Amino acid sequence: MNVGRPVAVVKRVVADLNVARGERMNIGRVVAVVKRVFADLNHDKRTVGLIVIVPLLFMLAFGFAFQGDVRDVRVLVVNDDNGGGLGNASISDRVIANLDTATLTVDSATNESAAVAEVQNGKAYAVIVFPTNLTETVYGTAAQPPLAAQANPPGIIAINPQAKVSIRVLADKSNTEVSRAIITAVNAAVLKTADENGQSQRLSVDTTGAIYGLNARFIDFFCPGIVCLAIWNLTTLLTLQAFVGEREIGTLQRLFASPLRESELVAGYSIAYGTLGVMQAGLLLAVGVLLFNVIIVGNIILAFATIALLAIVSQALGILLSSVAHSQREAGEFMPFLMLSAVLLSGIIWPIEAIPVWLRPASYLIPTTYAVEAVRSVMMRGWGLSMIWVDIVALLVFAITFLVLAVIMLKKRE
Amino acid sequence: MVKDYIETIDLEKSFGGLQAIDKFTLRVKKGEIFGLLGPNAAGKTTLIKILCSLLMPTGGAAYVLGKRVPDRHIAPLIGYMPQELALYTNVSVHENVEFYGAIFGLSKDQILKRERELLRLIDLEAHTKAIVHNLSGGMQRRVSLACALLHEPPLLFLDEPTVGVDPQLRMSFWDYFEGLKDGGTTILITTHYMDEARRCDRVGFMHAGKLIAEGSPHELLDLTHTDSLEDAFLILSREERG
Numbered sequence A: 001m002n003v004g005r006p007v008a009v010v011k012r013v014v015a016d017l018n019v020a021r022g023e024r025m026n027i028g029r030v031v032a033v034v035k036r037v038f039a040d041l042n043h044d045k046r047t048v049g050l051i052v053i054v055p056l057l058f059m060l061a062f063g064f065a066f067q068g069d070v071r072d073v074r075v076l077v078v079n080d081d082n083g084g085g086l087g088n089a090s091i092s093d094r095v096i097a098n099l100d101t102a103t104l105t106v107d108s109a110t111n112e113s114a115a116v117a118e119v120q121n122g123k124a125y126a127v128i129v130f131p132t133n134l135t136e137t138v139y140g141t142a143a144q145p146p147l148a149a150q151a152n153p154p155g156i157i158a159i160n161p162q163a164k165v166s167i168r169v170l171a172d173k174s175n176t177e178v179s180r181a182i183i184t185a186v187n188a189a190v191l192k193t194a195d196e197n198g199q200s201q202r203l204s205v206d207t208t209g210a211i212y213g214l215n216a217r218f219i220d221f222f223c224p225g226i227v228c229l230a231i232w233n234l235t236t237l238l239t240l241q242a243f244v245g246e247r248e249i250g251t252l253q254r255l256f257a258s259p260l261r262e263s264e265l266v267a268g269y270s271i272a273y274g275t276l277g278v279m280q281a282g283l284l285l286a287v288g289v290l291l292f293n294v295i296i297v298g299n300i301i302l303a304f305a306t307i308a309l310l311a312i313v314s315q316a317l318g319i320l321l322s323s324v325a326h327s328q329r330e331a332g333e334f335m336p337f338l339m340l341s342a343v344l345l346s347g348i349i350w351p352i353e354a355i356p357v358w359l360r361p362a363s364y365l366i367p368t369t370y371a372v373e374a375v376r377s378v379m380m381r382g383w384g385l386s387m388i389w390v391d392i393v394a395l396l397v398f399a400i401t402f403l404v405l406a407v408i409m410l411k412k413r414e
Numbered sequence B: 001m002v003k004d005y006i007e008t009i010d011l012e013k014s015f016g017g018l019q020a021i022d023k024f025t026l027r028v029k030k031g032e033i034f035g036l037l038g039p040n041a042a043g044k045t046t047l048i049k050i051l052c053s054l055l056m057p058t059g060g061a062a063y064v065l066g067k068r069v070p071d072r073h074i075a076p077l078i079g080y081m082p083q084e085l086a087l088y089t090n091v092s093v094h095e096n097v098e099f100y101g102a103i104f105g106l107s108k109d110q111i112l113k114r115e116r117e118l119l120r121l122i123d124l125e126a127h128t129k130a131i132v133h134n135l136s137g138g139m140q141r142r143v144s145l146a147c148a149l150l151h152e153p154p155l156l157f158l159d160e161p162t163v164g165v166d167p168q169l170r171m172s173f174w175d176y177f178e179g180l181k182d183g184g185t186t187i188l189i190t191t192h193y194m195d196e197a198r199r200c201d202r203v204g205f206m207h208a209g210k211l212i213a214e215g216s217p218h219e220l221l222d223l224t225h226t227d228s229l230e231d232a233f234l235i236l237s238r239e240e241r242g
């Protein structure tokens, strides 16, 4: 090693530091820079608006969307409890009366298989089954005469002091947040009932059963949402920027003076971005499955088809938005709105069931709501087209509307 | 057959309060090279865009190849080189040529044949595979011109085709334009360069949306008793204002 060279390096570094020390700041020039930034803003009301509106929107949207607890979830009660001869004082009736009716909308079903079928069809989220011997076992007494008037119901003679009994909750666990809320509500009702009569040792809640999503973790629930969010955001933004770019650089002008029809242009973009969407989704799902062991129960082709449809909706929206954005920078300003709408309102993280009722209509105006619902149902519930067709129709309506509007917008001549 | 390939009658175009084209009446005959001259914001680009069905007139009428514009049916018959670059800059020269060729319905063989001919003309034969944004501004203009000529249209609209192109190559462009003209092609061209204007059959001076004078370069020089078109333009626009 040559000593001269490291020394030269050290000298150079020191020289650099000296230059930095010589950096005398002139307050007048600093003020000039500050003034220029504000002068710029003064001429750019759009950015000022953005600076004010976006944070406000974030605050309001997060505040309202996350403020809500899960609400109005329909559950079915199958009450086989014979009441142990206690009539109205039966444990099942008390637990049912103690269920939180803000969280749950409780309906009764005649038998378990009919109730399970309703959940399988997506008409309810859970079945709560009260077994025949519930009250008997809890009180440890069979066919005692009703003693409801007494302050403490009789626990006189235990038929079998070891006997235990469970209320079973069969939930659709494909929506982990909703199923957690149901289980919490049932547990709370049971605890409250036990508190009221001090007979808790023999009663438990069995939540191991699931109609869908047995062993589902949050990531299983989240994965379809992430895929849809990524496609929605990226595809919209990419087409938006592509079209703004085509306008700026003049290729769009050249195309409009050529035999190419606007509809052909939009169709070309749709096919390209639909394909890209499927490829992105394939990549994301592969990572989900290989790295996070995400479970896919249903027909993956159907999931991909739904995602392709979402990509087509998104790219058509991108083309539409390009008529309002005049530069790449203005195009970027749509990003927070796209992101917010999808993350908060379309059930990606936070279930629609937990969005305040007055805000829910907004959810149904966002295409990702339908895509997330459909893809999640396919992946976690194994639903087929016959079950998700409503979502597919909704996406088709969005697609056709946006595509037609995009063509009309492109055809418009100043 | 239509003799006037371009005809405008009291054509007007306003953007809000701004009159970009003002009572503009012009005829361009088949087989002519017509040069539009005028300072920035005179309305040259706006006029070409109306003729290419890209903008709606707000008054008067314009006919291209005998059809009143806007009319998409004439699109296959016109070649348009916009003032902007109008190329896909992230892809190669060849890919641009291929794309625009396909849009105009050319077969693969036709595209390859035209590409060879045109790249020789614009002196970029060695750059077929080059990515457009790596080319110099002048080279990019040349590629843009090639893309407008691909489908051998009988009517050409060239909006400042020679900006940033070096003088020697500009002259070879003009030799080519004259060759096209001899083959029956009609050309409407805008330019800043007075030496180019001299090579037009007819020239129109444009100022603030109006056609202030029009004729062969000789006629315009005689009219103003000058020997340069530059001076002729200055005199005429002063008269117009004064």
Ligand SMILES: Nc1ncnc2c1ncn2[C@@H]1O[C@H](COP(=O)(O)OP(=O)(O)O)[C@@H](O)[C@H]1O
Pocket: A414, B015, B018, B020, B038, B039, B040, B041, B042, B043, B044, B045, B046, B047
């Ligand atoms: N889309 C538009 N909106 C508003 N004003 C425009 C538009 N296009 C052109 N103009 C205005 O019309 C006038 C003529 O512009 P242009 O035709 O581009 O002139 P030239 O090509 O001769 O430089 C200019 O004042 C320009 O600012």
Ligand SMILES: [Mg+2]
Pocket: B044, B045, B046, B083, B159
């Ligand atoms: Mg111009």
